[in-house]
Amino acid sequence: MHPITVDNLSKSYGGQMAVNAVSLSVDAGETFALLGPNGAGKTTIIEILEGYRKRDSGTVSILGFDPQTAERAFRERIGIVLQSTALEPDLTVRETIDVYARFYPRPLARDDLLSLVGLADNAQKRVSALSGGQQRRLEIALGLVGDPDLIFLDEPTTGLDPDARRNIWNLILELNQFGKTILLSSHYMDEVEALAHRIAVLVDGQIVAEGTSHSLREIHGGYTEIRFHVGNDDLPGSFPAPLRQITFIERGWAVLEARNPTPVLADLTKWAFSQQFDLAHLSVTQPSLEEIYLTLTRGRRSERDGRGAK
Amino acid sequence: MLFWQTLYQLRLFSRRPAALFFVIIMPLIMFVVFTVLFGNELIPGTEVTTAQFYAPALAVFGAVQACYTYLAVSTATARDQGVLKRIRGTPLAPITYILARILAVTAIAIAAVLVVMVVGILFFGVAVFPEKLPMAAISLFTGCFSFAALGMLVCALSRSSETTQAVVSATLLPLAFISDVFIRPFREIPQWVTTLSDIFPLKHFSTSFSHAFRADKAGSGFNWIIGDEIYAALPNLAVMAAWGIAAAAIAAYTFKWDPKGEI
Ligand SMILES: Nc1ncnc2c1ncn2[C@@H]1O[C@H](COP(=O)(O)OP(=O)(O)OP(=O)(O)O)[C@@H](O)[C@H]1O
Ligand SMILES: [Mg+2]
Numbered sequence: 001m002h003p004i005t006v007d008n009l010s011k012s013y014g015g016q017m018a019v020n021a022v023s024l025s026v027d028a029g030e031t032f033a034l035l036g037p038n039g040a041g042k043t044t045i046i047e048i049l050e051g052y053r054k055r056d057s058g059t060v061s062i063l064g065f066d067p068q069t070a071e072r073a074f075r076e077r078i079g080i081v082l083q084s085t086a087l088e089p090d091l092t093v094r095e096t097i098d099v100y101a102r103f104y105p106r107p108l109a110r111d112d113l114l115s116l117v118g119l120a121d122n123a124q125k126r127v128s129a130l131s132g133g134q135q136r137r138l139e140i141a142l143g144l145v146g147d148p149d150l151i152f153l154d155e156p157t158t159g160l161d162p163d164a165r166r167n168i169w170n171l172i173l174e175l176n177q178f179g180k181t182i183l184l185s186s187h188y189m190d191e192v193e194a195l196a197h198r199i200a201v202l203v204d205g206q207i208v209a210e211g212t213s214h215s216l217r218e219i220h221g222g223y224t225e226i227r228f229h230v231g232n233d234d235l236p237g238s239f240p241a242p243l244r245q246i247t248f249i250e251r252g253w254a255v256l257e258a259r260n261p262t263p264v265l266a267d268l269t270k271w272a273f274s275q276q277f278d279l280a281h282l283s284v285t286q287p288s289l290e291e292i293y294l295t296l297t298r299g300r301r302s303e304r305d306g307r308g309a310k
Numbered sequence: 311m312l313f314w315q316t317l318y319q320l321r322l323f324s325r326r327p328a329a330l331f332f333v334i335i336m337p338l339i340m341f342v343v344f345t346v347l348f349g350n351e352l353i354p355g356t357e358v359t360t361a362q363f364y365a366p367a368l369a370v371f372g373a374v375q376a377c378y379t380y381l382a383v384s385t386a387t388a389r390d391q392g393v394l395k396r397i398r399g400t401p402l403a404p405i406t407y408i409l410a411r412i413l414a415v416t417a418i419a420i421a422a423v424l425v426v427m428v429v430g431i432l433f434f435g436v437a438v439f440p441e442k443l444p445m446a447a448i449s450l451f452t453g454c455f456s457f458a459a460l461g462m463l464v465c466a467l468s469r470s471s472e473t474t475q476a477v478v479s480a481t482l483l484p485l486a487f488i489s490d491v492f493i494r495p496f497r498e499i500p501q502w503v504t505t506l507s508d509i510f511p512l513k514h515f516s517t518s519f520s521h522a523f524r525a526d527k528a529g530s531g532f533n534w535i536i537g538d539e540i541y542a543a544l545p546n547l548a549v550m551a552a553w554g555i556a557a558a559a560i561a562a563y564t565f566k567w568d569p570k571g572e573i
Contacts, residue, residue: 050399053572075401082399086392090325099318102311103400142396 001064003028003150003181004049009058011044018044020205021058026183026198031176033192034185036202037297042185043083045202046154049183050080063150076104079148081139083155083185089128093119093138096127097145104146116174117141118167133164140171151175153184157191169194189290203297213289220292224261226268227253229280240271311402315410316417323380323418333380334422337372340492341365341426345434353494357526360494362437365430366520367491370453372422374486374512377454379478381415382461386474389465395568404567408462415461416454423450436523445531445543446522452547453515456554460511462561469569482512489513490520511553518546 004026011019019041026032034042047053049060051067051074060067065074087096094110101107114120117137122130130138136156143151156172157165172195176182186192192199193213201209201216209220231252235244243264247256258264261284272279323329341364348360356363388394397407430436461478468474486492488503489512507513521527521541533542567573 047572052395052399052568072401072403075399080396080399082392082396084392086396088322088388088391088393090322095321099314100400102314103402146401 002026002061003063004032004183005059005061006045006049007059009045009048009055009060011048011053011056017205019048019055022202022205022207023058024200024207024210026181028181029176029179030198031172031182031184031196033196033199034183034202035187035189035192035199035293036185037187039204040202041205042202043154044205046152046183046185050078050152051075076146077149079143079146079151081143081151081153081156083158085135085139087127087135087138090126092124092126093130094123096138097141100142100145106147107145108147113141113145116144117171133160133167136160136164136168137171140168144175148180150181150183153182155185155187158187165191189288189293193289201293201296208296216289216292217286220296223257223259224284224286226256226258226261226264226282226284228282230254231280236275236277238271238275240267243267243271312406312410312413315402315406316413319411319414320417322384323414326384329380329384333372333375333418334425337368337375337422338426338429340371341368341430344368344494348494350434356495358524359435361430361434362523363494363520365426365434365436366523367516369423369426370512370516370519371486371491372426373419373450373454374457374482374515376415376419376422377412377457378461378464378482380418380461381411381458382465382474382478383471385411385462385465386468386471389567390471390569392568395573398567398573408565412455412458412462415458416451419454420450437525438523439525441530442522442541445541446519449515449518449522449531449543449547452550452554453511453519456511456515456550456557459554459557459561462565463557466561466565469571485510485512490516511550514546514549518543518550 002025004024006022006024009019009022010017022041022045024032034040034045036042044053048055049062049067051070054068062070063074063077067074091099093114097110097113101110108116111120111123114123117140119134119137119141122134127135127138136159140153140156143153153172157168160168169191172182172184176195182195184192184195196213198210198212199216200207209216211219229252230249235247235249235254239247243256246258246264247254249255256264256268265284268279271277341361344364345361350359350361352359353363385394398404427436431438464477464481465474468477485507488499488507489510490507491512518531521543522531524541526539527541528539529541531541531543533540534544536542536545
């Protein structure tokens with residue numbers, strides 16, 4: 001049985017669909033990422049799964065529970081890290097952990113937990129004296145303190161510096177090695193690519209693409225980009241017409257896009273060789289996931305905005 | 311679990327100097343200042359000294375500061391900070407959390423009352439009557455329950471800690487002036503003021519508690535019939551309990567754990 005099964009989930013706020021017919025399932029031990037821009041509906045979905053918000057329709061099963069009605073037994077097995085920090089500033093790190101540890105039947109040992117999240121040296125510090133990254137790690141510690149099977153992380157690294165982000169990435173990878181199932185949300189393509197087995201791209205409450213980072217590349221970015229520098233010059237008249245059809249000039253670069261790059265490259269290099277043309281800075285690349293993500297989200301938005309304008 | 315949560319709430323209180331001051335120290339200062347200012351003699355037309363009037367009255371004020379003001383504002387602040395939402399996501403039973411908060415403020419209220427009363431007894435000649443102490447304690451607990459319920463109600467009905475703070479001050483301070491808490495009796499009070507203060511629970515709290523420290527009020531307080539020379543606290547308790555139960559019911563129904571009001 002999947003730890004998370006969501007079928008046809010919808011939720012609207014005042015007539016506006018925040019989540020629109022979302023279905024997904026997450027395997028045990030898998031890290032699954034919801035990727036999307038601001039307002040895409042990531043928090044709404046996560047908080048429905050955590051039991052904080054009520055859904056309008058659809059079915060949700062988390063570890064076999066319906067979060068809308070489940071209480072204690074369900075909460076003992078999940079760990080929650082909310083999008084916004086929520087800590088008592090007047091307590092020390094150690095006291096904060098101790099308070100939450102008492103809620104669970106089999107809490108992790110405090111000192112193990114503190115070294116796991118890298119706060120062992122700050123145990124005696126007041127929460128108000130911690131840096132943003134340290135507070136975020138303390139929050140993650142509170143999500144882990146009950147030794148949950150399933151962990152929800154809503155934008156665990158937003159607002160952190162690159163170093164602190166890496167720390168948290170390593171922590172999440174480590175948790176996954178312990179066999180935890182993780183559902184996380186993020187704005188960052190590099191983050192989900194580094195952490196998640198599978199990714200769902202969410203735009204305006206709908207999943208527009210889903211799969212491993214590899215399959216997203218295959219399906220949505222299945223073309224290869226060949227580019228070389230031309231500077232201010234135009235392409236020579238001898239440039240073959242079939243190639244010209246798939247070429248555009250972009251800020252001094254000639255860019256060719258092709259699903260199957262081999263014959264294109266063959267034609268291009270054959271022409272350049274025979275004409276003694278210098279293919280300056282020639283490169284052959286796959287579009288980055290970042291670009292695929294931007295294409296997916298922008299495409300979606302302009303489609304919607306176009307419709308709205310009519 | 312309830313015990314640990316209560317201790318935790320008490321620890322939070324002890325880390326907040328401003329709260330400590332307004333709940334424990336301020337009533338004591340007011341008591342000492344009023345008594346010294348007015349002179350600790352018999353209040354004209356009555357058989358009580360200034361200290362005898364103000365010690366229990368300001369002890370009650372301290373209790374209300376704890377159970378009403380501090381409970382409402384600290385709970386609303388915890389909600390603003392997202393702490394309540396986080397708690398709601400753990401296996402801790404919500405009712406345990408709320409009860410722990412209420413138990414903690416009751417303990418704080420007892421401390422505030424003891425501070426003022428002990429100073430009054432030791433230094434300002436406030437008399438104690440052992441046969442009336444049980445009713446004084448019952449009155450204190452009933453008052454704490456009633457005002458804690460009202461505090462939770464204010465917190466439940468307002469969306470932010472700022473609103474909560476404003477509502478609490480705007481309700482408590484005017485009421486304290488007409489409920490024999492801040493102002494000792496000095497002349498005939500207009501009837502409508504008396505009627506008004508009789509409706510709200512604060513005067514019933516101050517009366518039922520204060521009369522336990524008065525030589526001119528006879529009996530142990532377990533009495534329904536009010537008379538000038540009798541300590542009859544049961545009607546006061548009934549009014550406080552009615553307010554408390556009504557407030558608790560509405561608060562339980564409307565209380566939200568997260569600032570956006572989703573849960
Ligand atoms: N409590 C609410 N009341 C009204 N509208 C809401 C509420 N919560 C969310 N929404 C709306 O639902 C949509 C999705 O919001 P949500 O917070 O789920 O997005 P998100 O993907 O988490 O965004 P972000 O990356 O900014 O955190 C937004 O349009 C938002 O305005
Ligand atoms: Mg969000």
